[in-house]
Amino acid sequence: MRHLRVLSLSLLSLALSGPLHAVANPLPALIDAVSQRLAIADQVARSKLDTGKPVLDETREQQVLQSVQRAAADRGVPTATARTFFSIQMEANKLVQYGLLDAWRRQHHIPPPDKPDLSKLRSRLDELQGRLLDGLAATAPLRQDKDCQAKVDQAVTRYQLQHWQDSLHRLAQVRALGDFCNLPD
Structure with a gap:
């Protein structure tokens, strides 16, 4: 228990140790958009459970990449x-x-009966695309910074302290941002 308190205090001090931002930092907005996109995955999974559609949809992925x-x-x-x-x-x-x-299959647990419309969810994902692209443009200088990874890690820690996420969504957020500083130009 003591270790948990020490870890919690360490994370809190890390989150609070950054300078107050006189200039707007675009990274938190990008992290928020990434997290919103990941939250939609819950509803997409529910839709695919209901329809029996596979998770992998290469045609849709190519459409997204072409649009991007x-x-x-x-x-x-x-x-x-x-x-x-x-x-x-x-x-x-x-x-x-x-x-x-x-998890739903192993636990024989069916999520709440709201039946999301996959086309509406995809429209929401398309809307987030613009925010994510704007965030990429605004954070371009950060990706050139030698301290990029430390700054991203700190911003993600702040976000996770402010927004509850289960372990699956935290892991997905790490995947979504883990190579951020190494994106090609």
Whole structure:
């Protein structure tokens, strides 16, 4: 128990140790958009459970990547950066879907009966695409910073202290942002 308190205090002090931001830091907004995208994975998984559709949908993934490539240039994001980032986001999203579907099957637990419409969920994901691209553009200087990974880790820790996430969503968030500082230009 003492170790848990020490860890909690250490995380809290890490989260509070950053400077007050006189200039807006675009990273928290990007992390929030990533987290919102991951939260939608719960409903996508439920829809796929109901319809029997597979998690892997290569046709949809290619549509997303083509859309991202078209929109990236308008927002000042290199195509390779956008394509890699969104491929990673889709991997993280599938991680959540597979995790939930597995848990529901193993526990013989069916989630609440709300039956999400996959086309509406995809529209919401498409809306988030613009926010994510804007976040990529705004955080481009950070990705060149030698302390990029430490800053991302600190921002993710802050986010996780402020927003409850289960272990599956925390892991997916780590996957979604783990290669952020190494995206191609």
